[in-house]
Amino acid sequence: MTKWWMGAAVAALFLGQATTTRAQYAPQGGAMPEPTPLCPSGAGAMTPGPLNSQMAPPGPADCLGLPASVPGAFDDRCEAPERAWYAAAGVQALQRQKLGNHFLGIIDPSNLDTGFPFGILPRNVQPGFNLSELKNNMMFGPSATVGYMCDNHSIEVTGFYIPENESSVDFKSPGKIDAFFFNPPVGFEGNNGLWAQADRLRASLRTTMANGEVNYRYWDKAVTGAELILGARYLFLRERLAIFTDDEGLTVHDFVFNLPDPTRQANYQTEVNNNLVLGQIGFEWQHPLCCWLSLGMNGKAGWGVNIFNMNTLLARGDGLLGAQSHHSDTFFASLYEFGAFADVLLSERMKLRIGYDLMWIVHLPDAESQLNFDLSQPAHVINENGSILYHGPMVQLQFLF
DSSP states (O other), rough: HHHHHHHHHHHHHHHHHHHHHHHTTTTTOOOOOOOOOOOEESSSOOEESSSTTTTOOOOOOGGGSOOOTOOTTSSSSSOOOEEEEEOOOOOOEEOOHHHHHHHHEEEEOOOOOOOOOTTTOOOOOEEEEEEEOOOEEEEEEEEEEEEEEEETEEEEEEEEEEEEEEEEEEEEEEEEEEEOBBSSOTTOOOTTOTTSEOOOOOOEHHHHHHEEEEEEEOOOSSSOOOOEEEEEEEEEEEEEEEEEEESSSSTTTTTTTTTOOOGGGEEEEEEEEEEEEEEEEEEEEEEEESSSSSEEEEEEEEEOOOOEEEEEEETTTOOEEEEEEEEEEEEEEEEEEEEEEEEEEEEETTTEEEEEEEEEEEEEEOTTGGGOOOOTTTOOOOOOOOEEEEEEEEEEEEEEE
């Protein structure tokens, strides 16, 4: 009896401890934990444990994955590079600096067609005629650009053309113009010295210019608005300076056609053709002010060779050729260009550029520097180291295709 009672007490103590332990792990509210999940077996019965590959539901489709061509998180770009053609068309205007301080002749107060040997000037001469009085016109011509860009690189071909433009100054003073030309050839004596006590002296400058460039452009995405320019450039510049003298054209005419005597007229002309072949480096920078307007600047510097030739001509009014010569040479030349502009965004792929350019050509024989009053040496090159500054506005309409 005693043994039975002791066994019952031990069993009751064991059951009480099990109940206490289960209560400690039961959630609040007395709810029991969920049973182990079951899955259907092939026979329809519930099977405990994780699902095998045959029983697991299907995962996401393959189309939701990223292709192998997409860059990783540490790549320097997150999208395919942009590729596009672009073009521009517009007008380039340039004006030459004033001609130098070159006197062509003096005013002879005597008003007597007596002639005088060169170096023996009449008394009481007055200030004469200067090439600086010739006002150069603003010259206009078309400009165009075609290029292809890929990501942050581009290759472009650009250029402009200025057709022949003439600026002139005409001095008229009957019987009072003494020009400085001397040693004329036979047939240019006039009635008493063709360039002494003349009636009219006219100076004109004709200019033609063509420019072509092939440039590579690079811009760094971390340096906003800045571009590096590397390329090659060809510039053709022709200047033709002509000085026309009419000995008695304002005072003596023929009786039949009332025209001046062509044998007392002369045209002296120097023509220089400069062909600059240059390698160049430059930059372009712009900064947006608002969503439709940005300001910028650009600059280029080029160094290379100038293939130069000069033609000199002296002809009488009736076509008699007095002198004709040709000279050519090749030497170092350089060019420096700077511009400022404003870009107006007209649409997503079209903008209007308005700017102003300066172009300085150095180591250049210009026409006025080759002026030689000694008509016995018309081919003599006086100066091969001149320089010319051009400046003017430009307008371009730019497209991105």
